[in-house]
Amino acid sequence: MNDTMLIRTTTENERELFLRTLMAAFGTHLTPPAEGEGAWWAALEADDSLLALDEDGAPVGTAGAYSFELTLPGGRMTPVPGVTTVGVLPTHRRRGVLTALMRHQLRQFQERGAALSVLLASEAVIYRRFGYGPAAFSQRLTVDSHRSAFAAPVEAAGRIELRRRADSGELLAEVYDRYRRTQPGALSRPARWWSAGAGQPPVAHTPRHIVLHRDADGTPDGYASYSVGPTDPVTRTRTLTVDEVIACDDTVHAALVRYCLDHDLVTTTVFANLPPEHPVRWRLKDFRAARTGPSQDGLWVRLLDIPRALAARRYAAGGDLVLEVHDPFLATTGRYRLTTDAEGHADCARTDRAADLTLDVSDLGALYLGGTAPSTLVRAGRIRPHHDTAALRADTLFTRPTGTPHCVHWF
Numbered sequence: 001m002n003d004t005m006l007i008r009t010t011t012e013n014e015r016e017l018f019l020r021t022l023m024a025a026f027g028t029h030l031t032p033p034a035e036g037e038g039a040w041w042a043a044l045e046a047d048d049s050l051l052a053l054d055e056d057g058a059p060v061g062t063a064g065a066y067s068f069e070l071t072l073p074g075g076r077m078t079p080v081p082g083v084t085t086v087g088v089l090p091t092h093r094r095r096g097v098l099t100a101l102m103r104h105q106l107r108q109f110q111e112r113g114a115a116l117s118v119l120l121a122s123e124a125v126i127y128r129r130f131g132y133g134p135a136a137f138s139q140r141l142t143v144d145s146h147r148s149a150f151a152a153p154v155e156a157a158g159r160i161e162l163r164r165r166a167d168s169g170e171l172l173a174e175v176y177d178r179y180r181r182t183q184p185g186a187l188s189r190p191a192r193w194w195s196a197g198a199g200q201p202p203v204a205h206t207p208r209h210i211v212l213h214r215d216a217d218g219t220p221d222g223y224a225s226y227s228v229g230p231t232d233p234v235t236r237t238r239t240l241t242v243d244e245v246i247a248c249d250d251t252v253h254a255a256l257v258r259y260c261l262d263h264d265l266v267t268t269t270v271f272a273n274l275p276p277e278h279p280v281r282w283r284l285k286d287f288r289a290a291r292t293g294p295s296q297d298g299l300w301v302r303l304l305d306i307p308r309a310l311a312a313r314r315y316a317a318g319g320d321l322v323l324e325v326h327d328p329f330l331a332t333t334g335r336y337r338l339t340t341d342a343e344g345h346a347d348c349a350r351t352d353r354a355a356d357l358t359l360d361v362s363d364l365g366a367l368y369l370g371g372t373a374p375s376t377l378v379r380a381g382r383i384r385p386h387h388d389t390a391a392l393r394a395d396t397l398f399t400r401p402t403g404t405p406h407c408v409h410w411f
């Protein structure tokens with residue numbers, strides 16, 4: 001298959017062909033957006049959308065990429081391709097179509113100078129072989145609304161207003177943009193996403209309510225996006241699901257959470273996508289009124305230019321570490337010396353020195369945003385330490401200098 005397969009970018013007028021192939025791979029159909037919502041495919045970038053064609057020229061697979069900016073630990077932002085719309089027709093699976101698409105796409109990213117790429121994985125078993133590792137996680141918090149009193153009132157100056165999502169794009173985009181610059185692991189949301197609708201997923205099959213928080217001067221500084229499900233006729237239970245609570249400030253965040261918890265005719269409130277260990281649970285008077293769901297992998301990271309990627313983020317301490325990184329998919333192995341100063345600024349270059357740790361590039365991706373400690377992967381048998389203090393030294397450097405990484409953006 002690989003020898004005869006052609007991979008090429010689409011043209012603007014091939015969007016429908018691309019989408020039909022993708023939808024068939026997922027076993028779904030193109031459904032028109034709900035009233036007042038945009039079509040999610042409006043955000044696709046045609047010149048980054050790849051089609052794999054069989055020997056007869058018929059499309060059998062798709063892969064696309066969006067252009068985002070990723071916020072790194074320490075606050076620097078870097079451009080990243082965000083891999084999306086990956087699918088292979090059920091009739092052509094397990095013959096290497098995805099492998100060929102990934103090879104083509106990663107080469108394209110390298111040619112354009114990307115230091116890393118990111119994705120959200122439909123299944124966790126697919127992408128490690130291509131060098132991606134799970135780097136940021138999210139947690140679901142389910143709260144019994146009637147037991148949700150806070151231990152202390154939220155003292156956020158300002159007010160909350162309920163808005164139509166269709167009229168709020170610019171305000172939400174502004175709030176989101178301020179937030180994502182402060183949140184490691186967050187992605188920019190280009191304008192075309194907002195014109196397609198906000199929330200998570202950004203274009204939902206069900207409409208979302210939006211509440212906007214304004215500070216005492218009237219400047220928007222937070223929002224929440226949510227929907228309320230039907231009432232169960234037997235149990236009389238009803239669930240409010242919050243897709244996104246976005247705010248730079250913890251008190252504003254808590255005011256928006258309080259609004260959601262106080263909604264009438266709701267028995268359960270679900271916060272679908274919070275960072276792990278979010279402090280909001282600790283505001284509850286009754287700690288057991290909330291249950292945390294399993295931690296889910298969110299953003300996956302793949303390093304393409306290791307020295308540039310490692311030097312771009314900040315670290316938690318000064319130090320020196322040599323990593324031997326194996327990248328079987330791109331058929332490279334290299335040793336890299338990472339040197340950081342007391343402020344956590346880094347240099348990274350190839351070296352001949354002996355390695356402290358040996359690891360696969362997908363595991364380096366998993367460590368990159370600080371979401372998982374190197375010692376955890378050593379204990380899991382994924383990373384090989386070469387001496388007793390190697391894991392501890394790596395932990396001291398890599399772990400979260402500026403908070404838990406999190407990516408709320410669905411793509």
Ligand SMILES: CC(=O)SCCNC(=O)CCNC(=O)[C@H](O)C(C)(C)COP(=O)(O)OP(=O)(O)OC[C@H]1O[C@@H](n2cnc3c(N)ncnc32)[C@H](O)[C@@H]1OP(=O)(O)O
Pocket residue numbers: 025026083084085086087088089092093094095096097098099100119120121122123125126129
């Ligand atoms: C970022 C995103 O867009 S995520 C969305 C991904 N898409 C989907 O989930 C849609 C439904 N699934 C599909 O379309 C296809 O099954 C794909 C795209 C996941 C895989 O495409 P294929 O062309 O079958 O993959 P390919 O043949 O290149 O497989 C390469 C290797 O990965 C393995 N693999 C691929 N997909 C899976 C899977 N879902 N589960 C387990 N192993 C898998 C193959 O067995 C193969 O292993 P091998 O090298 O040891 O033989």
